[in-house]
Amino acid sequence: MTADRYRYGPWHDGPDPLAPPIDLREALEALGRDVMEGSSPRAALEELLRRGTRGTAGLDELTRRLWERRSRIQRRHNLDGTLGEVRELLDRALAAERTALFPDPSDDARFREAQLDALPPGTAAAVRELAEYDWRSPEARAAYEEIRDKLGQELMESRFQGMKQALNQMRPEDTERIRAMMADLNELLLAHLRGDDTKDRFDRFMRKHGEFFPENPRTVEELIDALAARAAAAQRMMNSMSAQQRAELSELMANAFGDPRLAEQVATLDANLRALRPGEDWTSSARFRGQDPLGLGEGAQAMADLAELDALAEQLAQSYPGARLEDIDLEALQRQLGDEATVDARRLAELERELRAQNLLERGPDGSLHLSPKALRRLGENALSDVVGALRSRRGERDTAHAGAAGEPTGATRAWAFGDTEPWDVSRTVRNAVLRTASAGAGAVRIDVSDVEVVETERRARAAVALCVDTSWSMVQDDRWVPMKRTALALHHLISTRFRTDELALITFGRHASTVDIERLTALEGVWEQGTNLHHALLLAGRHLRRNPDARPVVLIVTDGEPTAHLEPDGEAVFNYPPTHRTLRKTLAEVDALAKLGASVTVFMLGDNPSLAAFVDLVAKRGGGRVVAPDLDGLGSAVVGDYLRTRRSR
Template identity: 60%
Template sequence: MSPHRARYARYSGGPDPLAPPVDLADALDVIGQDVMAGYSADHAMREYLRRGSRDQTGLDELARRVAEKRQELLQRHSLDGTLREVRELLDRAVLEERKQLARDLDDDARLAEMRIESLPPSTASAVSELADYSWRSPSARADYERIKDLLGREALDQRFAGMKQALENATDEDREQVRQMLSDLNDLLAAHARGEDTSEQFREFMEQHGDFFPDDPQDVDELIDSLAQRAAAAQRMMNSMTAEQRAELMQLSAQAFGSPALMDELGQLDANLQALRPGEDWGGSEQFEGAQGLGLGDGTGALQQLASLDELAEQLSQSYPGARMDDIDIDALARLVGDDAAVDARTLSELERALRDSGYLNRTSDGQLRLSPKAMRQLGKALLRDVATRLSGRQGQRDVRHAGAAGEASGATREWQFGDTEPWDVTRTVTNAVLRTASEGGQPARGIRIDIRDVEVTETEARTQACVALLVDTSFSMAMDGRWVPMKRTALALHHLISSRFRGDALQLIGFGRHAEVMDIEELTALDAQWAKGTNLHHALLLAARHFRKHPSAQPVLLVVTDGEPTAHLEPDGEVYFDYPPHPLTVAYSVRELDNVARLGAQVTFFRLGEDPGLARFIDQMARRVDGRVVAPELDDLGAAVVGSYLGSRGPGSYREQFGGFYGGGRGFWVDD
């Protein structure tokens, strides 16, 4: 048995080394949704950090906790703690003195009683009145001396945190050291204001008086910053008191340590600091509403806490130019709000850093952030899993990575080539690795390493390639009626399926609004809502036909997603003609191009969004004309309907292999004409 015993304690060496990694997939999904809704990637990331997610606290929630802490400070405390403590000491001193005078029978005792009974009701005035009083009770005299000592320590604690406790039971020698420190400090600050101070002067000051400054400033500017922040908080505390409280404290200050010189030095210090740091908040105030009294030092500390909370709120807002998560003071958040808040903020900061460093976001030449191709693949993968779930109608068999996309096996094998999706022949692959290892002088008994050259795949029968044109409506109505993001999600899911599982197929994305244009998936995903009116199906069909002609050996597949009848067409001179209701010439041009596409052998499917009867009649007639199909899916099922139609066009085998043997059109409504 080991003589050493294990000891357990909270880990305090930085971020938890056993904490799970940040969930970039969840963040990317939310950011991708906002980007597809028309926001910039940078704005989308900021919104995610602000809102958070189901499992991740966002900046808004942290800001709420900061505001709650601030309100708690104001509602719990009041600023009359010193006045209360002075009043208690005074009342106790007066009571003990009365007891002593009642026992004394001389005439001077009667005169003293009259003086005691005629003390003014104001605490400060009573303390001043008793400044030259000859106390008969030793305990009363001690309590009165404690008042002067308390006032001195509180006055110093306002400017130098911790002085109240440090100078408790202080001797005259201790007080003289404080006075000398204040005098030397004022000399240093005055020299600095004139530009005459030296680093040697600062060093000598710290060597002599460094014990008064536990934060260990490294130069005079750090010293001034620290003192000015505290002094400004002290001034804000005085501003937050009532006029009566301020007047009482000003009158009492003359009794501090029984030495007016101390207050003169402190007054000079405040003047020097305010001149050197005019940018500090010297004029602010707060409204304290609680019952727990704070002394001058503790009250000043509370005002500093409030200032720190305000600074944290500004950092958490991330609303200023150049804002970054690294700006947030994690240590201050832990100290003022709690460790949980600090952990949440640190996680958000790591999320931001990971999003920027992982390659999911790229910065363009104009300085804007864009979703990278890597991010597009990740989003497409997630969307395709969702589509698979909707198509299968059940949990399990969701991830297309486990499905084959090849045709029937021919019985032969061949060397793997880039882009192949056929399954590995494991026996041949391992045999190749063993033979290669032996030929290279290795020892297979000690294990082998498979090289890409060893891989053989199962050869399959030739399968027809598809040439796919996805036409998506980008007109005004798509954005207005909430169909913008589902349209983009659909395009991204289909793009990922073809690029990852059917690499031999040729997909072209065509957006059509007032005019049509071919788009990359990144371009379509980042496309802002188009507010120009017009649905130019004619132009889109022209581009689709051109795409089909470029791939004469592939099976053409035309998928059209729209929520409106065609209202625009191209004139012979290339200009766009728009009219609503649809002009007969626009309809005729659209029908003519659809016939041209049909003559190329295209399998046509229309995806009708919305319940407009006119659109339904037009789409039905168009589909019937080319022996096509019509799908009227709900928005949530649009992606499943489009992907299902594409897979269906490749034959039932492809569909079953991709999505676990279930063959159908999703939860859309199929109408075969």
């Protein structure tokens, strides 16, 4: 390709093209851990999004920042800004006027001083009384006119965002332009309220007065939305003031720009917007307790920010029906928390989409969310990978990539890895080298390590494996629940991918025992029930072994308690604690029955209960197996290692 066919430009929005890909492995690990601890897949996904991942803040952290910002706004500010500034300007005007009158001995000067002395104490009333006063001091006149301009600017800023800056240098014609815009705006809104077709009128209005609306609304509905949100914020600000402050400010607004008609237009605008958007929040209030005073326009913006923060908190909570992360207003989040928070929210939404797009989550017939078979395979792969890492020190047991060390070719090949001793598949190795060389445009064909493929072999002997796992409440209570499930996942993945001719049965036992598939075991919730019915589990294990008479029988038991329940001939589970002789006899009878089938029974004992230790020693002696007492971190490697040891001993 020639250089002139490429075009480069600035990146404005959307996913960062240079951002690292979403780490689904970490997310799936977190999902699997929560599911195995008893959460539903939906709850686990929600928890993952709330918690976030490494390098990405979760919804809880973003919500915390929102509430922190909300609290900071209320702690830092108060709403006395406009009243305080007007009082300061009024005091400056009165002081300048008295200074100008003092040297004048005339009766007119004394009369004027008397007028100033008789002003009412309230700021709004004093400003109103001085509306017709003929100022002697130019400085006093300028200060008083500044009061009227400031009131006008604050009034406009409270209803039209950005207006205050546009009106910093007021001229008489500017006041007339604002009055004309307000009149046209109210006519437009009244027509829309009546149900008239206002499209053409809106277009004319925007051509004439568009400079007052930096939001650049495209329709009359967008215009109404922007105005109503701002007006409602201004009303909530007024609601947040004391009754005295509210009365003073309302009276002052009548002097905005020295023209009471403008305040009337604003009142009409508010009434129209209330009728058009009754669903806006016009009635609530907030408490401001800080020292930094806010003007009318700044106060309206603070109330708008608080409303936006509340809306964002609701979106991040995802607690309403049909909630999705795509609902989060990223522009609002950027305004309130900055670019970093926006990136985090976007990556969380992308993570949720990818989990669904990669078919790691699926819906069952009842609409509930489940981990898909693909997700279970990945969880099993991760669990097996951890187990293999723990077996590194034992060369004969670590390399689960071997399908059989001294077997026959399966017909399959795989890429060579360090430590492999299988013969090369010469034809596929040469083919890989030719293809790689041709794609690179090189001349001579040279074999690289990456080209080598080896022949996969397997043993023809089969094993029938029964993994019996204790699901009594003590396993949950003593934090053995997840290690037990990860062990089952690792063994299931090893057998289903490396030793496909072996038959695995997963058997759970509490008060009763049952044979389950890996999906059900992974999602199994801990239930408070009394009983460790190993007798029933061994009955099911024996049934599995008899269904595979040509396979070598292997029984693996993971438990943290001696048997406290057994099954009667009528199917009733009888519980007794401490264990009765009948329960122990029936359990050991099943161990003897398994020994007659040639089964190797290995017990993985969790905990240090002396009575349990005595019982499992007896089981190992009578079942021709052994007892392993691993810690929780080593449970998986102990079970998988024993399975591999048993296969090699055949």
